[in-house]
Amino acid sequence: MSAQNSPNVSFEFFPPKTEKMQTQLWASIDRLRPLGPSFVSVTYGAGGSTRERTHDTVSRITQETGLSTAAHLTCVNASKEQVDDVLRDYWAAGVKHIVALRGDPPGGLGEKFQATEGGYSNAAELAAGAKQIADFEITVGCYPEKHPESPDYKLDIDLLKRKIDAGATRAITQFFYDNSVYYRYLETVRAAGIDIPIVPGIMPVTNFKSLTKMAGMCGATLPQKLANQLETLDEDPATRALVSTTVAAEQCLELASQGVDHFHFYTLNRYEQAFALCHMLGIRPQQEA
Numbered sequence: 001m002s003a004q005n006s007p008n009v010s011f012e013f014f015p016p017k018t019e020k021m022q023t024q025l026w027a028s029i030d031r032l033r034p035l036g037p038s039f040v041s042v043t044y045g046a047g048g049s050t051r052e053r054t055h056d057t058v059s060r061i062t063q064e065t066g067l068s069t070a071a072h073l074t075c076v077n078a079s080k081e082q083v084d085d086v087l088r089d090y091w092a093a094g095v096k097h098i099v100a101l102r103g104d105p106p107g108g109l110g111e112k113f114q115a116t117e118g119g120y121s122n123a124a125e126l127a128a129g130a131k132q133i134a135d136f137e138i139t140v141g142c143y144p145e146k147h148p149e150s151p152d153y154k155l156d157i158d159l160l161k162r163k164i165d166a167g168a169t170r171a172i173t174q175f176f177y178d179n180s181v182y183y184r185y186l187e188t189v190r191a192a193g194i195d196i197p198i199v200p201g202i203m204p205v206t207n208f209k210s211l212t213k214m215a216g217m218c219g220a221t222l223p224q225k226l227a228n229q230l231e232t233l234d235e236d237p238a239t240r241a242l243v244s245t246t247v248a249a250e251q252c253l254e255l256a257s258q259g260v261d262h263f264h265f266y267t268l269n270r271y272e273q274a275f276a277l278c279h280m281l282g283i284r285p286q287q288e289a
Helices: 019-037 051-065 080-092 125-131 151-167 179-191 210-220 224-230 235-259 274-282
Strands: 008-013 039-042 070-071 097-100 139-143 168-173 262-266
Touching: 008 019, 019 051, 019 274, 039 051, 039 097, 051 070, 051 080, 070 080, 080 125, 097 125, 125 139, 125 151, 125 274, 139 151, 139 210, 151 179, 179 235, 235 274, 262 274
Parallel strands: 008 039, 008 262, 039 070, 070 097, 097 139, 139 168
Antiparallel strands: none
């Protein structure tokens, strides 16, 4: 795959808690920025726990790098007025792109979600509210293996339609490791008349034990082949990084061969694997290209 027809990419970061994490984040941004991502996004902690840090990180990236930056925003632990104030602050700071999410319950995945009194109840309502504040670009999440709280796929697809009706123009998937899951989901949403880009969310494995726990709460399937390749390597991080990057590269190249033209990388604020995967996809630093 040449640089001329290489896919678009975007990168997800989280707001750092410490000075050391801040340094790591900015080292990653400096390394990945020359690849010319379509946008980068910054997550929002459970229960709005990183509200200030998310805002500061998004604003700084926007002002200092010129990258198109998307701010994650959720409905959790905030009234509509509070969320609307955040939206107005983002617009004033030059942040024009929102990743609208319902958000995890304050107790984390597995807890029952309760809408905040006087707040937005779901991502569709949040997207509609954002559009009333300003003409934000809206990205939303989607779930190839359905959201763990959804009783069936139909409800999931109906909610995605509602998000689109509210103004969403792109959906990023929950991570997955079996491409057939993505292909089946894409076929389902297209059959339902949904035509916005469904961008695969790619998360290279950094710790298999932690991933197993997270996947269980998210309802994401971990193929036995993946377990065979990685479950014994948590005490051998150097080999694990090599193997997991190889596994992720195979996944991305296969998706690209089937016409996928945008990949969203969950970086966990590290650049190494995301940069290597972009290289495998034919993406080069812009001065090189």
